[in-house]
Structures are given as C-alpha cells and as structure tokens.
Amino acid sequence: MEVRFTLNGREVSCSLVGSELLLDVLRGPLGHRGTKEGCGKGECGACTVQVDGHPFNACLLPAAEVEGRAVTTIEGLAPAPGELSPEQQAFVEAGGIQCGFCTPGMIMASKALLDADPDPADADIRHALVGNLCRCTGYAQIIESVRRAAALRGEGS
C-alpha cells in the first residue's frame, strides 16, 4: 500500500505494510527527526504535528490516515534556512526551551492554537497545552513564550 501526502508543502509518498504510525514513517523512511517520541501513547505531546491545521499525536495516528492531507512538522515552520518562525523565535526569547525534547511538540501545539485563535487568554493557552509535558521549564516560560509568539505573529501580519 502506498500513502501520498503533503509534508511541509512538498508532495511525498511512502510504502506501507499496514498500520505503521505516522511518527515512525516521519522519523524513519522520510528522515524527519524533528518530531519526537516520548511516551508513545498520547500523553506527552512530544510527537505533535499538524494535519490540515489540526494538532495530532503522530504516535497514535496510522500513516494511512493522512492520504491526500497536508502534514506540517517542526521542520516546516522556518521561512528560510537560518531563520526562525515567530513561534520558534518566541520560545528562544522567552526561555521556553531547556533540554529541548518537548519543544517541537510544544511549538506545534502552540501554532495550532494560534492558527485558530491569534490572541488567546492564558487560560486558553493552558487548555491548548494540557497534552504537552515538559520536564524542565516548569511551564511558566512556555506560557510566556506562547504569549510572545502571539505578539510576534501580530507584528508580522
């Protein structure tokens, strides 16, 4: 079975035996290792990607389900090599990153929130990030990073 989809704006295809998970296909044959595997069971959010704009745990999503859809991973955010997206810039500036393992998932979940709601209240940010665990920062800086990302995105538009 062959699955075809758009990965960060580029058409890709991959052959599948059956129920392979999107996370394994991304990190394996497609060579995109930015998306992380933490728990592997929907609890930590390290594997968060966007599918048609919505946040999904790639660790639970069979790759066959993204046929014909648009998948965005952390590698797809930077506008050009050496540059950062507003969300990435904000996490750097506001100290939302320490070891960095949770960061791709945090940023993808934050981006999905901001795509739907450009000016979220703190309660909305917390609600949007309940599925993302961070063992380092203590979350305060992450909430601040998302606020900062909202501001940077506002300036850019």
Added chain:
Amino acid sequence: MHPLPYHRPTSLEAALELKASLPGARFIAGGTDVMVRLKGGAPRPSALISLRGIAELTRSEVAQSARLGAAASVADLLAIDALREGWPVLADAMNQMASPQIRSSATLGGNLCNAAPCADSAPALLVHGARVVLRGPQGERVLALEEFFAEPGVTRMGADELLMSIDVDPPEPGLQTTFLKKKRVAMDIAIASVAAGLVMNDGICTHVRFAAGSVAPVPMRLPATEAALCGHPPTDARIAEARRIAEEEVSPITDIRGGADYRRRIIGVYVERATRALAARFEGSE
C-alpha cells in the same frame, strides 16, 4: 510496534463485508484507545478496519435534534455551533476530554464502544436520553444508550455490527444542565463524574436527570436519586435526601485513581452541587 494489515473502506457495506470476511479483525476509529492498548501488549487483532474514510459515519446532522456520526472526531463535533448551543453539557464533557491532540483523533463512537466506566461523553448523553444506531448484516437497530453498556469494556453490540450514529432528541423546554468531573490533573480521566439536567416550574422540579461516570461497572443513570427530587421543591432536606440516595445508588471500586468511599462522597457532593447550581438558574426567571 509491528504493523497490522490496515483496511480503509469508504462505504459502510464494504466495512461490514470486511468485518465478516476477516475473522479476528477489529474496527478502529480515532485509534486513541486501540493503539494505546496494542502498544500496551493487548492481544493483536488479525487486521484493523478503519472507519474514518466512511462519509456516512463522519457526517453529523444537528438542528432541532442531533444525529452525530459515530466516527466524527470530538474536535469536529465541538466545532458545530448548534451542538454547543443546543446540548452544552455534551460539549462541556467533550471539551474536557484529554487534550486537543487526542480530541482531533478521538471519536464519540469510540468513546462509547470502548465502554469504559469513565467514558466522559456517556453521562451527558444519558442525561439527554441518547440512543445509539447500530448497523449489521441484518440491517439497523436502535438501542437506548442505557442498554448499550454491558460491563467494563463490553457493549451489547454484536461482533458483526458497528455503531453508526448517536441520536439525541431536542432538549426538554427550559432544561438546564451541568457536568462535574473530578480529576487529579488537567489531562486525566475522571475519578468520578456527574452530569445533571433539571427543569423547574413554579418552584417544583418537574424533570430531573442524573448520570454518573467512574462509579459503577458502566456509566449509569441514577433513577432513585432523580425520583427523590422530581415533583418536589429543591429544599435543603430534599437535597440532603437525594445526596444520601446517590451515595447508595452507585457501586464504585477502589483503584489506582481513588477509593470507593471517596468516590461515593464525590457523587453525593456533586449531586448536591449540581442541584443547587441548576435550581439557582431558575430563580428570578419565574
């Protein structure tokens, strides 16, 4: 995880034929229960049959009444304005399920077919008297949601059947509802939960519904608790009586999330809190 054969039919007929022709195969909708269980070492089905490509199962119709597609994602259902406005208690319960990532995948049908005592959508649907529409080789049949759950993890759906839709009638005129869920951290399944619905006329409770989760083998209505309030004004004495009956009516177990006694106490407290909060919404409006 070693991949399993994966089928993605695009019609109901094809899905039912596949199920009949592949012994040991399992349906998968959002996969948030199926995949976690497989990764946890549960017995492997012979194949997975995805329901997400079947338009008849992902479509919902919401107007005066609602027909919710069993394979519609919780996120897609929450995006329907008329559903949030007409049945806010269901929207509230779905909005408290897991995380945005899980809600993008998870389906209402999967939540019910999984038949966990803690299925968050169940108490709200029970309060609204929801029905489930099943489809098998023999055709369609409809069950009250109360009849659907048999025991933890087991429904009264046949092995050759699938869940097509969840049907909900228009809310009773004036109905006020609420959902209370006890959990430890933001993303947690319920230690105990109560959904409640109330209509009051001239200071009397004329329609009372309580349903509870995580306090019995299956999500359940609390008919004796309802009867204690129905036809009466919600006085302190009546509410205390309803609370006492609710604590007796449930049959919780002790597990990793909480003790049986603690769960009984929460149900009592929630019945009281819900009744007072809902009764207060009728004050001044009469």
